[in-house]
Amino acid sequence: MRRITRIATVGIASAALALSATACGGKKSSDASSSPSESGQKSAAIAYDIGGRGDQSFNDAAYAGLKKAETDLKIKGAEAEPTDGEGEADKVQRLTELARKGNNPVIGVGFAYAPAIKKVAPKFPNTTFGIIDDTSVTGENIANLVFNEEQGSYLAGVAAAKASKTGTVGFIGGVEVPLIKKFEAGFAQGVKDTNPNAKVLSAYLTQPPNFDGFAKPDLGKAAAQGQLDAGADVIYAAAGLAGSGAIEAASAKGKWAIGVDSDQYNQAGLAKYKDSILTSVTKDVSDSVFNLIKSVEDGKPTTGEIRYGLDKDGVGLADSNPKYKEMADVIAAVEKAKADIIAKKITVKTAP
Template sequence: MRRITRIATVGVASAALALSVTACGGKSSSDTSSDSKGDKTALAYDIGGRGDQSFNDAAYAGLVKAEKDLGVKGTEAEPSDGESDADKVQRLTTLARAGNNPVIGVGFAYAPAIKKVAPKFPKTTFGIIDDASVTGKNIANLVFNEEQGSYLAGVAAAKVSKTKTVGFIGGVETPLIKKFQAGYEQGVKDTDPSVKVLSQYLTQPPNFDGFSKPDLGKAAAQGQLDKKADVVYAAAGLAGSGSIEATAKAGKWAIGVDSDQYNQKGLAAYKDQILTSVTKDVSGSVFNLIKSVKDGKPQTGEIRYGLDKNGVGLADSNPAFTKMTDVIAAVDKAKKAIIDGSVTVKTTP
C-alpha cells in the first residue's frame, strides 16, 4: 500500500518546532542531505494545496507514479493561509534536513525560499515548477510553454462559440498567468478576428486568493456569461473550479487548465460541459526529476516542456469535443504551425 507522509506547516513557529525535532542529531544542513540518493522525496504545495483538481493535483500524480514505479517514499507539505516567504524557507529546510531528495516547490511562489535554502544543502536537488528566475548548481527549473497550449484553447473556443464572445479568467495577475491569457487571445483572434475576448483577473499580488477561492471564479464566470460569453477558460487553480461550475450550470463550455479537468473526480458533476483542458505535464516533470535523482544523474538548470514534446497540450477526453471534426482539424493545424515555427505565440497580452 502506498504511504505518504503529510506535513502541514502553520507559520514560522510550528516550522521552527519541526526543525528543532529533525535537527536533534546535531548534523549540519549539508551533512544531513549527503546520504540521500532519491529514496525519499518531498513536494511542497502551492496555494490551494492538494485537492485543487488542477495544478497541485498534477504534481501529486507525479509523486504517486514515482512511489509506484521507483519505490520512493513521498512526503507532502501543505501551505498555510497568509504565509510568508519565511514560512516557505522553514518548510523547505525541514524537508531537506529530513533527507528528502529532491525537494520540489510546486509553484513560482517558492522562488525566494529556494534561493535561500538551496545553497545550504548543496547535495540536495531542489526543483521549482513554473519559475526560471532562481538558479543554482542544485536547482532544477521545471517550466512550460503555457502560451502554446492556451493558443490551441483559443482556436477551439473561437470555433465553437456561437455568440462570438468568449472569456478568460486569470487567478492572479502575474507574468505566468499572462502567458495563458496571451496565448488564448492570440489563438482566438488568429482563428476568427470577429470573436470578442473578455479577460479579467480575480486578484492582484500580493493577494493570491485568486488561486484558492472558488467563489471568486464562480462570480467572475457568471459576469462573463451575463455578457454573452459562451466559452470560458480559467487559469486560476482551485478558484477555477468555481468558474467551471458556473459555466457548466449555464449550459456553456468551460475550458480547464493544468490537469485534464474532465477526468477530475471533484468536477464530475460538470464534466459534460468541460470542452477540453490546457494540460501541462506537471506530473511528468515531477516524476522525471525524482527519477533523475534516483538514477544518480539529477536534472539541473532549465528543463522546458513545450508543445513539441507534449509538455503542454489540449485534452481530448470529452467525446463531444472529439466529434467536432472541424474544431479538431483547426487545432491540429495550429499545433503543427507552432511546432514548425510558422506561428510564434506571444507570452504577454
C-alpha cells in the same frame, strides 16, 4: 500501498528556534543533505502551492507525478501542504524540514517558492531542489521545470473561437502575474487568429500580494457569471482551484468551459460538470515531477532549465470529452495550429 508523510507547517518562531538550534552545535544543514530518510528508504518530496492537494488542477498534477514515482521507482513520497496567510519564512521552514529528513529531490510546486529555494538550496548542496513555473532562481542543485503555457493556451483559443456561437469568449486569470498573463496572451491570440471578429473578455480575480484568486472557487464563479451575462459562451480559466467555480458557472448556464493544467474532464471532484468541459489545456507537470525524481534515483540529477512545450507534448489540449471528439472542424483547426507552432510558422505571444 502508498506511504505519504504530511508535514504541517508551524510558525515563524518555531522556524527561528530550529535554525538557532542548528547554529548551536547541532548537525549543519549541509551535513543533513546526504542523510537517508527516517525509514532508511529513498524518498522524494513535494511542497504544494496555494490551494494544496485536491485542487483538481495544478497541485493534483504534481501529486500524480509523485504517486507514479512511488509505484514505478519504489520510493517513499512526502507531501507538505501550504497554510493560510503564510509568508516566506513558512516556505523556508517547510523546504528545510523536507530536506533535513533526507528527501531528494525536494520540489516546490509553483513560482511562489522561488525566494525560499534561493535561501534553502545552498544549505543542502547534495539535495536537488526542483521548482515548477520559475526560472528566476538558479543554482548547481536547482532544476527549473517550466512550460510553454502560451502554446497550449493558443490551441484553447482556436478551439474556443471555433466552438463559440456568440462570437464572445472569456478568459479568467487567478492572479495577475506574468505567468498567468502568458495563458491570457496565448488564448487571446488563438481566438483572434481564428476569428478576427471575436470578442475576448478578460478578468483577473486578485492582484498580488493577494493570491486568493488561485484558491477560492466563489471568486471564479462570480467572474464567470459576469462574462456569461455579457454574452460569452466559452470560458477559459487559468486559476487553480478557483477555476472550478468558473466551470460550475458555465455548466449551470449550459455553456462551455475549458479546464487548465490537468485534464479536468477526468477529475473526480468536477464529475458533475464534466459534460460542460469542452477540453483542458494540459501541462505535463506530472511527468516533469516524475522525470526529476527519476534523474535523482538514477544518480544523474537534472538541473537548470527544463522546458516542456508542444514539440515534446509538454503542453497540449485534452480530448477526453466525447463531444469534443465529434467536432471535426474544431479538431482540424487545433491540429493545424499545433503543427504550425511546432514548425515555427506561428509565434505565440507571452504577454497580452
